[in-house]
Amino acid sequence: WYDILTGYTSVASMKLKQWMIKDFYLNRGFPFADVTHGITNDVLQYNISEGYLDEIRFTGNRKISRTELISALDIDTDGVYFHSLGQAKVNNLHKKLSNTNDLFKSVGDWQVQSEGGKNILIVEIKERSLIKPGWFPIVGYNRVHGVALGAGGTLNTRYINAEKLFGSVSIGMSSKILNYHVGIENSFFKRIPLTLGVGLFKLTDYSFGDLRLRPSEISLSDSFYGTSADNYFQRQGQHFWTAYKFGQYSQLRLEYTLDTHTNLFKSTNWSYLQSGLIKLGNPRIDTGSLRMVSFKYTFDTRVHKSRLDSAENLASQMILRPNERTRRGWRGYFGVEITGRFLGGDLTYNVYNFELARYNPLIGLHNLNLRIVGDFADAPLPRQRLLYLGGSKSLRGYSFNSFAGDRRIMLNVEHRIADEISIDTGTDAYLGWALSTFMDIGRIWEYDDNIFADFTFKEIKSSVGIGFTIYVSPLGSPYPITNVFDFSIPITSDSALRKPKLFWRLERMF
Structure with missing residues (x-):
């Protein structure tokens, strides 16, 4: 797929292949995927990390507790994170809170970003007025x-x-x-x-x-x-x-x-x-x-x-x-x-x-x-x-x-x-x-x-x-x-x- 063959290769070619592998994961919904490479005993090795969440952050919630939101989101931070998983979990949070909490109105925007060396999922919560x-x-x-x-x-x-x-x-x-x-x-x-x-x-x-x-x-x-x-x-x-x-x-x-x-x-x-x-x-x-x-x-x-x-x-x-x-x-x-x-x-x-x-x-x-x-x-x-x-x-x-x-x-x-x-x-x-x-x-x-x-x-x-x-x-x-x-x-x-x-x-x- 990436035309990686044994024999002579240049440093520039190794870095290009590394970038191509990472781009492959990013385009398929793995926003935190990372790829590195190294050579040990004439063996070229690409190390792939598909990406994990380090933190889940909620904004806009003043009356709904973080504990209830985490329970409703039900996402495993030890598992690999990918976009379709995040979308499914956010949809599940919306459905569950709509049925169980009268203070919940809707989910606003949600996104993922890297900040200070951490991978963070940010979910905006909209609450009903008192x-x-x-x-x-x-x-x-x-x-x-x-x-x-x-x-x-x-x-x-x-x-x-x-x-x-x-x-x-x-x-x-x-x-x-x-x-x-x-x-x-x-x-x-x-x-x-x-x-x-x-x-x-x-x-x-x-x-x-x-x-x-x-x-x-x-x-x-x-x-x-x-x-x-x-x-x-x-x-x-x-x-x-x-x-x-x-x-x-x-x-x-x-x-x-x-x-x-x-x-x-x-x-x-x-x-x-x-x-x-x-x-x-x-x-x-x-x-x-x-x-x-x-x-x-x-x-x-x-x-x-x-x-x-x-x-x-x-x-x-x-x-x-x-x-x-x-x-x-x-x-x-x-x-x-x-x-x-x-x-x-x-x-x-x-x-x-x-x-x-x-x-x-x-x-x-x-x-x-x-x-x-x-x-x-x-x-x-x-x-x-x-x-x-x-x-x-x-x-x-x-x-x-x-x-x-x-x-x-x-x-x-x-x-x-x-x-x-x-x-x-x-x-x-x-x-x-x-x-x-x-x-x-x-x-x-x-x-x-x-x-x-x-x-x-x-x-x-x-x-x-x-x-x-x-x-x-x-x-x-x-x-x-x-x-x-x-x-x-x-x-x-x-x-x-x-x-x-x-x-x-x-x-x-x-």
């Missing part, structure tokens, strides 16, 4: 506050382990009522996904349970049409919670709440359309103090997921929302709320509830989707916690809050034909549409009613209809921009109630 702030605006409209303006935010810190401070504040421009929600939660254990938290709040709530409209839908309904689909009351108090996550998409959560419920009153009659319409007053509630322990298991196996993450919905809550792109999977929860009795307070009741939604792909663009919801109280519910049927989130053939009670069961069945195309809008997005036919069936009753004693089919409320959806979903976004139009009619023998309903929504029903 403080990571975020914020969002609050804009809304309803009949008790008028225009509501405010802001909220989060502050993630890592002084103890992984603290999250959150808060929001807003004021009703007509009601002059100031609302707030502040809290802190922390995961104290690196290996156990257990979170503990505490919060203080003064909030305007509405009695829709888990079948809630999006806040933007409520604001549009109230401000444009003056038709309210919500009944408001005021809550003020504190809560304590702990949550345990199984992976990323299932969770057990235990919460203890101490708060006081008070009435709210209508403060405005304004709306863009139907400006002369006198808006409904806000119904009175059963005022008093509430002491409640709630336990809930939530899970989500959908292919495309959505959840609420604003400050009002933090406190380790996993609040799942529908997503237009979902074609397969399950989502749901099982829960219990224990109120009063040995806990104290003015309100006493227990509620056992669940929701299960299943998305089933059929042939081609066809899907069959089902949802079943159940809520069962063991005592009369206070007026602000009554269960309802009717409206765009439950029985679409009836007006909002058409039926009320302490116990509820509901089934939604939907056949859906959906398709989407990729569009280039500067940032990749999907434009989709869907046609659906559906049936909604439900029953609601008082806690002490025997629903089997005098059963009649008239007690079961149902409706059928068709729907059209169009949406745009930016790539990677969990929140498609959606418009849904559902046209439905109740199935009833009473012709006076057999009036079609048209609902416009900004979110898929389930």
